[in-house]
Structures are given as C-alpha cells and as structure tokens.
Amino acid sequence: MKKITILLITICIGSLLFVSCSNDSNEGTASADLTNIGASIAIDTSNEMDLNTGLAVATSTATAKTTETVVGICASITITTPNGGEYPKVILIDFGTGCKDDNNLTRKGKLEVTLTGALTTTGSKMTIKRVDYSINNIKLEGTIEHTNTTTVTTVPQWTRKVTNGKLTDLQGGVYTNSGTYTTKQTAGIDTPYVLSDDIYEVTEGTHTVTTSNGTTLTLTVKEPLIKKYSCTFISKGQLKIQGGILNGVVDYGNNDCDALYTYTHENGASFNLSM
Template sequence: MKNLKMYFFALVLVSFISCTKEDDKSTENVDSEMVGANMTADFTSELDFNSGIDIASNNSSYSSKTTNEASVVPACATVTVNNTTPGVFPKIFTVDFGTGCTQNGITRSGILTITLSGYVMTNGSTMTIERSNYYVNLRKIEGTVVYTNETTNVAIPQWTRTLTNGKITLPNGAVFTHSGTRTVKQTAGVSTLLLGDNIYEVISGTHTVNRPNGSTLTSTIVEPLIKKYACNYISQGKLNLQGTVLDGVLDYGNNNCDNLATYYHNPNGQTYNVNL
C-alpha cells in the first residue's frame, strides 16, 4: 500500500509539472516590449527605405520617375552625395538629422548613410542603409539593411530586404537585437510619375528579435504587410509571433494610416493594443 501511495503521488507530481509547462505561455504576462520591438524593426526599415527612394528620385538615381510631393526626408535634414554625375554609381548619400528633426510626428536624429550600387529600379542593384547614432522617436536604431532588387516583371518591382546586426535600445534602457529577411514588392504606383501613390507589400520572410536575457521572438508573414509611401506606418497585414512567451498574431488593422496594431494571444484568447 505504501508503494502504491508513492506511485500515485509521483504520477500526480509529473502531471502537475507537465501541465505547468504547457500553461506557461497562457499564464505569463505578454511581453509587450518584445512585440513593440518587432514592430519597430519593420517600421524603421520601411521608413528608411522610403527615405532612400525619396533621395534617389530627387538625385536622378531612381529611374525617370520624379515627385512633386512633400519629401519624406524632412527639410531640416542635410543631404549630401559623394558624386552628382547622373548614371555614375555607386552613389553614397549622407542624411544628417542633427540633434532632432521632426516631420509628421516622427522625430529622427543622427545619420543615415545610403549607398546605391545602381538605379533603384534596376534588377540586381542594391540599396544599403547604415545607421550612425541614429534615433527614431527616442529609440536608438542600429544595424545594416540591404535592399536587393530582384525584379522579374517590371510591372511588379521586387526587393529582398536583409537586416543584420540590428539593435534597438528603448528610452528605458531595454535592449533588443534582431535580424531577418523579408521580400518586398511594389503593387501600386509603378506606372505613374509620382511617388505618393506607391504602395509596397512585405509578402514573406521571417525576423527574429532577442532580449539579452535569452528570450526570443520569431515573426512570420501571415498576410502581406501594406506600406504606403504616403503613410509613415504599416497600415495592414498580419504576423504570426512565436517566442519564449508569445504565441499569437499581430494584426496591423484595416489599412488606416496610424501607428496602432492589435496582438491576439492564442493560449488564453486575450487581445492587447500595441502602438509605436
């Protein structure tokens, strides 16, 4: 009888430990900072890509397309280039936002270095974006982003976006490292002479964010992320988020131009509003 009681106790204990492990993701608090860091990684990459597209257009390095609309690079930023001869590459642009430069509610400081190996819209050309003491809305953004043009159909330009050595430091001192690859295509505005009607879709790829304490998060495209040139933010699309604590879907909404998203946590069905 004694052995039977001990066996029963051991069985209950094992069952309890097993259930506890399975319930970890549903009982722990959702790591909203990790979700926000993941959003920041995509947001800043596309924001800086817009800056590169803008600069290329204004310096005869895009194609024959020109723009008469407000630049996404603020007038308070200083833009310089290593050579101004049309058709001569590489072109290295330095965008200096100084100690603080604000446009459309986004404040940037520091320096972006954007290197074009050829015309942005030409297959095989690359746009390399490097950050130096660069901040976006008080978040320090580090890392190198390379957009490689892989267009096979001129009506649907496409790039592979590769981010390496990414690092985000929040105002409270929290640090995240990140890296990943996405595929981006242009789905509107290709045939017009304006940039303002351009729409880009991030259609596939994964991205991983890490905390120094070892927790991780991997995001995968579920529905294409919609990024309008005329909007600072990703306005639509869904990501599947899987990590140490997180297990759910990040939904960017119904194509409104705002900085809001909703996270749906699968284990317990709770929803959380997230903003940049």
C-alpha cells in the same frame, strides 16, 4: 476576451510602453511580453521609416547634384560618386544634433545610403547604414539592404535584408534583430519618380528579435503586409509571432492609415496595441 490597451510615449517607437491593467500577476507577466511585442513592431516600423527615407532621397537625387533638399526630410543631404561615374552613389543624410520631420519625430545622427544603380534596375542595391542614429532618442543601429530582384517588369520586387540591427530604448533595454522580407510593388508602378502613390506588399519573410533577457522572438509573414508609402505604418496584414510564452498573431487591421494593431494569443486572448 481580455483586452489591454498599450500606449506609447512616442509615436512609432514601441519599446516605450505603458500598460493599462490591474495588479493581477498574470497581467503583469503579459505586460512584459507585450513590451517585447511592441519593441519588435517598433523595429519593423523604424526599418520601414528609414527605407522610406532612403527611397525618397534616392528618387530625388537622380540628377548629378552634389547637394539636395528633400521634402519631408529635415536633414542636410550630400551626394558623392567615389568612382567618378554615375554609380556607385553615396548619399549622406545628416540630421545633426536633432531635427523634427513631418511626423513630429526627432531624428539625430546620420543615414548613409549607397546605391549601386538605379532602384528600378534588376540587381541594383540600396544599402542604408545607421551612424550614431536615433529617433526620439531611441538608438537604432544596423544596416538595411534593399535589392531589386524583379523578374517580371510589371511586378517590381525587392528583398529587404537587415543585419546587425539593434534598438536601445530609453531604459537601456537592448533588442538585437535581423531578417529578410520579400516586397512587391502593387501600385504607382507607372510613376517611378512619384512615390506618394506607391503601395508595397510584403509577401513573405522572417525577422528575429532577441531581447535583453535573452528571449528570441520570431516574426513571420502570415498574410501579406500592406505598406502605403504615404502612411507611416503598415495598414493591413498579419505576422505570426513566437518566442518565450508568446505564440500568436499580430493583425494590422483593415488597411486604415493608423498606428493601431492587435495581438491575439493562441488561447484567444486579444490585446489592442498602438505604436
């Protein structure tokens, strides 16, 4: 079984990849496709990070304040209610020309978060729009819609829809993306204003990523993905990934709070990767 280790220049932005391998032409081809895998996982990761940021500010701004400071978020936060009532509520998270968050990541630009109602209310939607936004100079565009679709109060559930997504890496590589995931909360339900104990399970969904050379990758939830709010990365679960010469499975491991994952191709070749 062949193993290639992928290292990133920056944590959790998988489109900046160095591949440790020989000059074998097959490995060179594999390296290019692994870069596409890394970029795809980085897109998912950045979506999760921005969703976490949206959840943090939405929870912290439950009062009628017009400004807010949220622990762990290095940004100025302003809140407006365009119609004069409690909702809709628009929260502007402004990272300015750059500041480092608790994960030592530099964010620039703005996230515009719009709430139609309380996140715990069925039917309420949180929309996150990226405005001239980047993480470690990786430009991120698009909109994330997080809609409460709960039908059983003891099992909170949301759909996450990404539209017009785009990641542009430092080399100018462009990865457009879109997709929808279904997420259920499995822990922290009894403490709605405390996020640190929340655990989410992505039970189903598909995401598509189109690379600069036109290759389209499809990532489908194969085994539920476990995302702890307290962890930057997904800690467990599997994604089926197909497109170009790729046909295999991304495995996030054994629920450890780390940046490691594995891609296993249909022929059994396994690649250890790190975000």
